[in-house]
Amino acid sequence: MPNNQFKKGELYSFITGKASTAIARRLQKKFNGAGLNITIEQWSVLYHLWKQEGISQQELCNATFRDKPSITRLVDNLEKLNLVKRVPSEHDRRINMIYLTKQAQKLQEDTMALAEETLNEALETVPADKVDTCKEVLQIVYDNLK
Amino acid sequence: MPNNQFKKGELYSFITGKASTAIARRLQKKFNGAGLNITIEQWSVLYHLWKQEGISQQELCNATFRDKPSITRLVDNLEKLNLVKRVPSEHDRRINMIYLTKQAQKLQEDTMALAEETLNEALETVPADKVDTCKEVLQIVYDNLK
DNA sequence: TTTGAATAGTTGCACAAACAACTATATGCC
């Protein structure tokens, strides 16, 4: 028997991701309110570069679960904002290595604090073990479909 | 103490909604593969109209968690595809009542089957009680932030 | 060594989202 535990109406939220939409909107408002002039999508690219910079656009595709054109344009816009730089690889001239500017490095602490704040608001009143289960399920969903 | 159970790196998936992105992409591919020429966003509007048609654009905003311009354009595109019709309300001339065409009524069964199929693939190997917990947590997140 | 396939990245197009500014209509209060 299929794993079909979706009464109509519940199915909808799962597919449309209302929860993550709500989280992203809240975080975007916090960014705007703090005068941080970046989008959530741009932040998601910086997020991975803070962990490791000097990676290729293709690696950013894999890390952020986006296709190549999306990353091209996000990097375009991040470059316009003076937050990253494309540096051609010396070993393989097809590749751009993406590096953070000093300005981007300065953003890390503030934006991560706002992200944690947002998640705390989102998960207020949710017991820790349920959050763990939820994370686990979402990870499996991602692995099943990616 | 704040409800801060996010080690770095887990935070990311929660905010960016990788799981629901994966689900939506998979479902879109199924639509395309079946020759159904609609987007997931258009489907999400039809979804609510199948439950009840003749509602206003504002009611569609609330139901789909979108703003008014988004619904205006989704209804524009659904009208171009001959799937819905705007009918001016007689009682309040500001309001458009949105009705389904016969063509849209025919889409319900097929698309809902593909949606269920997608969710079954997504949740393969996930025990039912964990799915329940996950749904519960996501609902609370939504309620906390909406 | 040359040629064909694979890989990295870009560009064009259609669709969607968020925000601000706008029009038209309705409502409530004096």
Place this chain on the structure above:
DNA sequence: GGCATATAGTTGTTTGTGCAACTATTCAAA
């Protein structure tokens, strides 16, 4: 009745996404 305010919907702009088609470079096999 007339005016301020609220509500429903539209339009313009910027940003992001997905797909297809494209260029440039690398790699591998004949």
